[in-house]
Amino acid sequence: MDLCHRLRDAAKPYWDASVNHRFVDQLLAGDIADEVFGRYLVQDFRFCDTFVRLLGAAVCAADDPEARLTHARQLSVLAGGEYRYFIDSFEALNIPESQWKNPTLSEPTQAFIALMEKACDSQDYALMLVVLVVAEWLYLEWAQRAGNTLPPRPEHRDWIVLHNEPDFVRWVGFLCNELNRVGAERDFETLREPFVEACQIEQRFFDMAFDGMR
Template structure:
């Protein structure tokens, strides 16, 4: 079992709860209540800045030029295609400017923001990889339902297709391989640190899905 597979297995309960969450079933059915989808996207948008900063840490601490290139390309997608989706969805849902950029931050959102900042501040490539792998692999895992029809609203459909297209799938496969490679080359202390970041990221991701219905 690879390092990434072992980490997911260790956190299977929270991982599966997020993957099979009510939110996932409802977004594929196009049935997420508008207030819930609005709350979800507004809170999720608050991660973009910290997430891009974490990608910057991965670029700065990677041990291979090829990895820097891959993360740079992914950062360009986040700040273009994904950012544009958020803005269009906010327009469709009638989200005012103040709520887009300065909403009341929930506990779950604050926890994930702090974890991303902590991983970035560690200046350790393995820690950055662990958090990034959870953020992207878990989303691919729930979004990758090849036989499922897309819902009619772009607000639902494009959030799915942003996380299950071939380019994203290829990036997640590479990201897992990078975590496996770095984990195999690391000493036990460094692997334990990366595993801790991975576990906390999974817990927060599940909590984030849960709290939008609260």
């Protein structure tokens, strides 16, 4: 088994709970409450801001010119299509700028930001890749649960498509190959610990969307 699959196995309870979370069930069915999805998107917009910093750090820390360009290209996706997705969805969900510009950060948002900032500050490419692989591979796995019929509302449908379209599949494949490559000579435990922590936070992030709901 390659390194990425060994890491995923080590985090299996949290990984599976996230991929099969009721948040995902309801999003794929298109029947997620606007209040739940809106709360999630407002927090995720802040997650993505720090995620951009992490990708920038990966551009800096990567040991290979081709890899630097691949990270740089993905930055343009976040700054382009994904940014537009958030703005359009806040409008569709009637979430005013005052609510998404400066929200109170939930516990899992804070925890994820702290983990990403730690990876940035470490200047350790392998550690950055651990966090990138969890965030992107786990999102690919839940989005690949989607069948042929996608939910009709763009804010639901586009969030799924952003995470299972062919470009995203290639991006995740790249990240896993990079971690398998640069993580090969690293002590497994030093990678396992942040990998599992990131998976635990992913689960709490989906839980958080339902805070205050039944």
